[in-house]
Amino acid sequence: MGFWNRAMSAMGMSAEQRSIENPSIPISDTEAMLGMLGVLDRNGALPAVSIEAALQVPTVFAITNFLPRMLASLPLHTFEAGENGEKVNDSVSQLLSFAPNEEESTFEWRRYHWHQVFTGGRGLSWIERAGTRAVGIWKMDPGKTEIVRHNGRKIYKFDGREYSARDVIDTPFLLKRNGLASYSPIAKCNKAISLAIAMGDFAGGFFAGGGVPPLALQGPLPEGRDAFQRAQTQIMKAVELARREGRPFFGLPPGHELKPIGTDPDKGQMTDARLFQIQEIARIWQIPPAFVGDLSKGTFSNTEQQDLQLVKHLVLHWCTSLELELTLKLHGWRNPVKRVKHNVDGLQRGAFxxxxxxxxxxxxxxxxxxxxxxxxxxxxxxxxxxxxxxxxxTVPLEDAGKVPAPTTNPTNEEDGADDDAGTEDK
Structure with missing residues (x-):
C-alpha cells in the first residue's frame, strides 16, 4: 500500500472516496487531510486585503503617509481673482492657511483629508457657516458617510445630519459611473497588495522556522490517524529542537528520510519578486520608485528627474483638484472674486x-x-x-563694444554760458 493509500485509509476513507476525479465526491475530505499534513493553510487563496491589512505592507504604508504629508505641507493661500491678484488675508483664508477649526491645524486637517483619499478613495469635510460666510471646516469619516441624490441634488448623510454638496469639500480618488461612489486604490488593486502580503508571510514563516523549508517524510508510516498525527508532531518537535539548539542533524527511525518540498526562496526568485512588488504597488499611486526607497535602478541624474516627475505629474494634479474644490465651496461658482492656490515652491524649502x-x-x-x-x-x-x-x-548687438558717451549736465552748461557772457562784457 502506497503512502497516499495508507494516509487515506488512516482517515477511514474507502477507495471510491479516494477518487478525486469523481465530481460527485466533495474534495473537502482531501483538503482536511492536506491541512493535517500542514500543506494547505488557506485553501490556496491569497490573503484578504482591507485598508488595515494593506497598511502592513511597507510600500503601501510609506506611500499613504508620504503623499498626505507632502501635500499638507504646501502653503495654501487665497488670492484676488485675475492674473496679478494680490494675496488675501481675511478670516476665510485663515481657515486654510492656519487652522480650519479650533481643534486642529491646517496641516493635520489636510493630512487626514489626503490620507482618506489615498486609502479609502475619498476625502470629505463639511463647512460650518455663519450666514453665507465660512467660519469653520470639519472632518467627515468617509466610511460613515452616505452619498445620495435627491431631486437631482447631491446629499451627504453623516452623523445624523444631511449636508448639501455646496457645504461639503469632496475629493474623490476616482469617481464611479454613477458620479456618487468612488474607487479605492487599495480595493481596486488588491491582488498586487495581497501578493506582497503573501510573500511577506512566507518570508516570515521561512525565517522564523530557521530557514527550514516544508518537508515530506518518506518511509513506512504508522497505521491509524492518531498514530500518524503523533508521528508528525514528534518529527516537528525534533526539527524545532535541532533548530533552537543549533544541532546540525537529528535522528530518524530506520528506513525514513525527510525531503524538502516546494521551491526555496532563492530558486523562486523571492528577492526579485518582492522588489517588483514595490514597483507594482508604487504604480498604483503613480509615485516614482525613489520615493518608496527603491533605488535598484536609481542614479544621480534619474533620481533628480523623478523629483521633477513627482511635482509635474502627481502633485500638481492633486493640488489643482483641491484648489478648485475649495474655491467653489468657499467663494462660490458665479465668477468668484477670490481663488485658492497652493504654493508648490514650498517643496524647495529644503534646497537652500x-x-x-x-x-x-x-x-x-x-x-x-x-x-x-x-x-x-x-x-x-x-x-x-x-x-x-x-x-x-544686456545691450543691442550693434552697440556691443561701444563706450557710452558721458552725460552732460544742462545746469552746468547754462552756468558756463553765463560765465562766458560775463567775461565778454568785461
Whole structure:
C-alpha cells in the first residue's frame, strides 16, 4: 500500500472516496487531510486585503503617509481673482492657511483629508457657516458617510445630519459611473497588495522556522490517524529542537528520510519578486520608485528627474483638484472674486542653494521685487525693496563694444554760458 493509500485509509476513507476525479465526491475530505499534513493553510487563496491589512505592507504604508504629508505641507493661500491678484488675508483664508477649526491645524486637517483619499478613495469635510460666510471646516469619516441624490441634488448623510454638496469639500480618488461612489486604490488593486502580503508571510514563516523549508517524510508510516498525527508532531518537535539548539542533524527511525518540498526562496526568485512588488504597488499611486526607497535602478541624474516627475505629474494634479474644490465651496461658482492656490515652491524649502539662486534670478530679471523674495524667506521689508530691478549688462548687438558717451549736465552748461557772457562784457 502506497503512502497516499495508507494516509487515506488512516482517515477511514474507502477507495471510491479516494477518487478525486469523481465530481460527485466533495474534495473537502482531501483538503482536511492536506491541512493535517500542514500543506494547505488557506485553501490556496491569497490573503484578504482591507485598508488595515494593506497598511502592513511597507510600500503601501510609506506611500499613504508620504503623499498626505507632502501635500499638507504646501502653503495654501487665497488670492484676488485675475492674473496679478494680490494675496488675501481675511478670516476665510485663515481657515486654510492656519487652522480650519479650533481643534486642529491646517496641516493635520489636510493630512487626514489626503490620507482618506489615498486609502479609502475619498476625502470629505463639511463647512460650518455663519450666514453665507465660512467660519469653520470639519472632518467627515468617509466610511460613515452616505452619498445620495435627491431631486437631482447631491446629499451627504453623516452623523445624523444631511449636508448639501455646496457645504461639503469632496475629493474623490476616482469617481464611479454613477458620479456618487468612488474607487479605492487599495480595493481596486488588491491582488498586487495581497501578493506582497503573501510573500511577506512566507518570508516570515521561512525565517522564523530557521530557514527550514516544508518537508515530506518518506518511509513506512504508522497505521491509524492518531498514530500518524503523533508521528508528525514528534518529527516537528525534533526539527524545532535541532533548530533552537543549533544541532546540525537529528535522528530518524530506520528506513525514513525527510525531503524538502516546494521551491526555496532563492530558486523562486523571492528577492526579485518582492522588489517588483514595490514597483507594482508604487504604480498604483503613480509615485516614482525613489520615493518608496527603491533605488535598484536609481542614479544621480534619474533620481533628480523623478523629483521633477513627482511635482509635474502627481502633485500638481492633486493640488489643482483641491484648489478648485475649495474655491467653489468657499467663494462660490458665479465668477468668484477670490481663488485658492497652493504654493508648490514650498517643496524647495529644503534646497537652500537652488531656492536662493532662483529668487536672485527673478529679481535681476525684473520678475520679482526684493521685498517679495524676502517675504518668501520669512524676512522683513528692506529700504528700496518695493521696486523692480533689472541688470543693464544686456545691450543691442550693434552697440556691443561701444563706450557710452558721458552725460552732460544742462545746469552746468547754462552756468558756463553765463560765465562766458560775463567775461565778454568785461
Amino acid at each position: 542653494k537652488d531656492r536662493i539662486e532662483a529668487l536672485a534670478r527673478a529679481i535681476m530679471t525684473g520678475q520679482m521685487m526684493p521685498d517679495e523674495a524676502r517675504a518668501l524667506e520669512g524676512r522683513g521689508a528692506a529700504e528700496g525693496g518695493n521696486r523692480l530691478y533689472i541688470q543693464q549688462a
